Amino acid sequence: MYPSLDQSQQQARFGGGQPPGFQPPPFGGGGQQGFPPFGGGHQQGGGQQHGGAPSSPPPSYTPQESPSLYAVDPGAIRGCLYRYTYIWLNNGSNFWFYPTYVGRDSIAGYRWRGFRWVYYGTDLRRIRSFRCS
Template identity: 80%
Template sequence: MSVYYYGYPNYYGTSPILETSQLPPERFGGEQQPGFQPPLFGGGGQQGFPPFGGGSQQAGAPSSPPPSYTPQESPSLFAVDPGAIRRCLYRFTFVWLNNGNSFWFYPTFVGRDSVAGYRWRRFRWVYYGTDLRRIRSFRCS
């Protein structure tokens, strides 16, 4: 029994996993032939699929940990917009969320309403994405 990724990545960058018997044949262009394998993510968007993570993981996580200090927060009078955080692409960035959480972040993609990259968690980089409305303020190093 084979297992394949099917569907688009969810909010956390993963896809639901389904067995091949659960895949609808019409999704992949008709009846499945013996030896047929549906496309897997990470192949650069073949057959109408986007590359895994929206193409944002090409740079990869940083090879070093973030700075060992916590910068002082400067209050933001305006909403965080894509143009403001875009200047922090591929730079260590400290982020303060509206819920009070704060962490080091290494952004690799900025969209119209969201940002994605790598978040420092438990002594390693973990792929992470969030809505720009959840960010209270940020500071690039």
């Protein structure tokens, strides 16, 4: 028979505790599918806080697509963080995007919907090509 553990001992033993200094994400929880929580900023080195959506619309032109022979990888698109980026999806959709998060398999940020920015995330495998300004 195992000795009885109190709740804090159980959390420590089974990984349910939080590290010292842990702050819960805003709005009651994290994002879905590995995306950051909605409205949360992104901490960049040096304590610089990047907020949410851009305060102005994207450029008024549509850039020319340069087809990629390779899958879109996080390292390539990470250079577009916090920059206006035009995205072409495999399903034929294309739009201006303002990425604020790049994960191993996904990207999230703000998608331009004609008159406003809307929070959006997708799997990197759905992106056919991209171009950042």
